[in-house]
Amino acid sequence: MLTEVALYLLKVLLVPALAGVVVGGVGVMLVARRAEADREQSVRRAQIGQALAAPIAFLASFLMETGPVGLPPAERWHVLPYAVGVAAIVGAIVSSMRAAWWVQWLIVTVILGALAWKFVVFPASNPYIQVGLFGSIVLMGLLWSAVARDACSVGVAMMAAIVFAGLGVLMILANFASLGVMVIAVAIALGVLGMAIGVLNLREAARLRAAAPAQPVAVEQAPGGVTCPAEAACELVPWTAAAAATLAAIGCVLALCGHAYNYGEVRPMHWAVVLAAPFFALLVCKPCLRGAKPIVGVAWRAGLCLVVVLAVVINAASQSGSDGGAAGGAADSDPMADMLGESK
């Protein structure tokens, strides 16, 4: 039984995460192998890969967990693979455009927001909730785009991984474990992708130092906390605003889905604060908004994001725990863990 559960977790968590990492990471590896002069086209392709990494992980996990779904889907939450698929296509197309970050943000969020407003309708929805979904996609997209413009690619991937991990835990607390597992697969994909990009960036920095040892260069502190000859050179493939806005839009839709099917003690504020956690990264880096150099590195920003998400998750878990305890004793063991044979 334990072997079967381990294989199941491998299928729904690690294989989809690996698919996302491959899609997002191969492009960055190819960029690292190219000479600096030939990089422009491959950077653009790698940015498309980064935009697709999280959606691919989600879609793979959904397929493994739930199987293919029809159209129209039999259950409302089965619209998610379609919504995420459309988001991936829009995010990838807009990522490939040579447009200012605010144009990318606007295109992605208006298109995805409008489609979500019309087609992503969960139980107990009403026109206000649908307008709210549109508004939250636009606002969260702006926030995440601003973060992507300011922070290094490692930081964006790490913060996104933390946010999606937080959403996944909230979904499990809301008694929606199957979606929680899928979202955690996305978080794993983003986390591993971030680490891989970090390693490649470090190697790039080392290569640049080794290549030009005689020339005095301006040593600056890169956004990732890496000291390298020139900040831009360390960053092989920066996230596009479109990719970050796509992640934000997917996060908003998943959070609303978790809220709509909530059978736990997770409050709307919990979802909102977790989604907005990267905002705190901007708070500690206000000058970046004006285009100045970052004053804190990836560890500080991701760390702050992690603290916020952890605080929210602990708060939500403590509310669930206190209510469960009041309801009654030993009978209230974790049913999902119990079904998986982990608690007994």
Next chain:
Amino acid sequence: MRTLIVASSLIVLPLLAAASRPMWSAPANAAAVLAQPAAAGELTLDPVHSMALFRIQHLEAGQFWGRINALSGSVAWPMDDSAAPMIKAVAELKNIDTGSEKLDNNLKGPTFFNEKEFPTIAFTSTGGTRVTERHWTLTGDLSLHGVTKPVTVDCVVTGVGKGPTGPKVGFECQVTIKRSDFGMTWGIQKPPKALGDEVRLVIGLEADETKAE
């Protein structure tokens, strides 16, 4: 050219979204049966004394039992047992009761019953064949998780007594279904063998005449 594409995307896509029809229609609500008053000669189910028990194998080991309280609906049955009982029974999933509030919430969630979209389980008999005296095999439609399928239910009249409003009739019905037939697949293969596919339902019904309001 690029600006043109961007601008047209901004205008056309939201318009397309707004012009198209909503993807969703309201879920079939079997609770509508409840709204219909019992016809002449029909008895109304007493929700206090009508419940459904469900049994499912857990981790290939024990048989786990849960219940859904307060069934509602109606029964039409001639007391002389000359015809099969015609049963309309509705279980509201908000009344699920396993003895664990957490497990109740888990079962109501989208991983299992998806109570927010499919709030009821309904059975409507369409005919029956006699097995022995006061023992019938009923055929009918079972609506569960948004899927309606024909089922065959073994039904025994457990007794006819007297209640404050007139005669009171009791039934005990049993049926075994495959939940995968109704789109409820969690735990059968994914994760493997966490829960069985077969679910045995034992339904206890008590029906009497409804008081005139």
